[in-house]
Amino acid sequence: MLKKKGILHELYTNKILFLMLLPTLLYFLVNNYLPMIGIYYAFVQFDFNTSLFKMDFVGLKNFEFLWKSGKLVELTFNTIGYNIVFIFLGNVLSIFVAILLNDIKGKWFKKISQSILFLPYFVSFVILSVIVFNLFNYEQGVLNTVLQQLGADPVDVYSKPKLWIFFIIMFYLWKNFGYSMVIYLASITGISEDYYEAAKIDGANAFQRAWHITVPMLKNTFVILLLFALGSIMKGQFDLFYQMIGNNGLLFSTTDIIDTYVYRSLRVTFDMGMATAAGVYQSLFGFTLIMIVNAIIRKVNKDYALF
């Protein structure tokens, strides 16, 4: 019925609402859509002296370096792999701890543990890297000092790439799970007490209440957080990987992601074109992924889809 009267009529009838929407639209237009013109940098030879559209068009030449080293597949696999683990473990852990915290009766204990879990979120990755180095370095690290005290042989942690899969995930969770935990905690606070009381009267124990009431009620928040996270699945946690691994080539096979690769490759090459090309690759990949996942969610349950 809207179609019949056309968009102008729609604009006229809801003019106040559209007016209220205008600032937001403008905000996104200026900050998120307009800069997309810069994507064109990926297809030109950068030149300091001319404007963007006067630079020489070079086609896909700027993208070449991505596959020249033969690492693109490995890097994409690492980036996505880590992010899937981060999303999955991060959410499961946050939901689990949020439920536990919510059931704790002692107000002070609850507040304190909530804050303690949240605090690592504010630790910078640079500081984290120093902490990690002091834990694991071969000569004076805490780990090896303890091992030697116990009469065991010291371990060179920094030459064992497989071990770092575990460390990276562990430190990511340590640092970030408090944040999503607070979101889940807020969701749980919003669930009506009535359900729990009814369940109690029916004789459900704490586990049953959590599993059959809390978890289903959190599904919505989970899906939204999941979709948000998927949008940036191709964007690795640059700080985390770069600070922990740095220039240690021994660990690259399991810990190098697109972001660190691009940074290292272009550190000495000041070519805006190539840097943009890497960004475009990541964005396109992320865009495709989120469209696919959103479509699947739409198929399964329309209400949960993002759009």
Next chain:
Amino acid sequence: MRRSRMSAAAVAVAMAVFLIAACSSNNDSARPGDADGKSSSILTSRTEGRSGPVVLQFYMLGNAPKDLPIIEERINEMALEDLNVAVKFHYTTWTEWDQKYKLLLSTGRAVDLIFTSDWAFYQQYAHQGAFMALDELLPLAAPKLQAFVPKEMWDAVRIDGRIYTVPSTYKEYVTGGFIWREDLRRKHGLPTPVDLPSFEAYLEGIRQHEPGIQPAAFGSLVDSSIQHAYLEVERKAVGPMPYGLYASYDKPNEIGAYWGTPSHLEDLKKYKSWAEKGYLSKNVLNDPVSMQDQIASGEAAALLSDNPTRYNAMLSQMQAQHPDWDLGYTPFGRSTGYATPVHPMHNGFAIAAGSEHPEEALAFYEKLVTDERYNRLTQYGIEGVHYEVKDGFYHALDKSGFEREGMIGWAWRNPDYMLFEPSYERVQRIFNELDQIQKPDLYTRFVEDYTEYQAERAALEQVVKQYLYPLLAGQIEDVKEGLAIFMEKANEAGLPKIQQSYMKQWKDYLANGIVSNQGEKPQ
């Protein structure tokens, strides 16, 4: 149904925000007044800039000095009177400076004056047009400066025939040399490092007698701290050539591959033996502490290579904490037989291509270099507050204030106005020694043009970090096999193409550029 779900989620997010805000609410109460004060001061400075004189944006690499606002205010008082300009000093800090530098020049930020150096890729940026050519501007805006800098130096910084930077006229050496803890050497009667064998003997002595101290520090960038340093002292390389290429100083024309050759394998085996003996830390690639700091704090006992000025700085920093410790220094020139004074490109100031006030900027820079008041103020601070001159030497008065050369004004050092700390004598002695064996720098002026192979170059960067760095750090068990793998990956990334193009450019440069290069010998 849908609406209610979405709104439930929105409520959840809002509540989360509320919970987070609650966590940090304590800090907020103190803020408003503080914020007001700041914003109003920014506002006034902006309006001042608009209504009054031209405000020059002055960019330096590195960390801002203490008391910068005081210095800036004084400078602006003088500049307003003399030139009707004001200047705003900006510092990038040393973290990620190369990224910031790139962004400053390529994103259209208002930049008038900016520091340049060969190590900040002056040649490439100039070649690509990031800076303004100064040839016509100099006689108009800064005739005094033009006359002050010798013609040979102007010619030495020319890129594609044009001048893009104002070189520093102060002559120094930034060539390498062995650095070691002299007090430990005396204590255990170890040999003085003068060449590699004696350096290794010293490290061996430290390993035996001082188990708590790392014999040598290298930092995580092992290509410069191990490979290039080693090539400089042991194989007399003409310069730190990229892409595993090598030419000797004596025969620069005979450029060839170094990576993958028997001599490369031999050198890698040497590094491996150092790692096995524990001379270098097993986790050198992850070490977050700079090698200079490791020496100053006593964590490590020696450096394979650093320049005389940094040696002096390390020694001063160290003796401030531990007066009884001492450092020794042997310039590589003593065993190689020559030393190249710093190229005029090493420190300079350019005007960014997008500057709107190039004349004012150059006129101001002229003042900074040639006017004693400007120069001393920006190099040493305020006389009587930050420093005093005693027996012709610089003495710091306020240790917590503006430090000597705190503005990192390497580029506008003027030998006529320079003041040195008494300890500078150590450096001067080394410089005097090197003056006896000086030869011109053949390498720095070379401008590499990598547009042809920039994809390969970027891909190679990763391969080097992944496969060569562990070899340099002696972390690979089978060096021969490791080198074979590295070469295979490097060739896949396009190393031969890069090397061929680079070698051709280098030979062209030697054929055409060497003539004007002769004139570079500083006076």
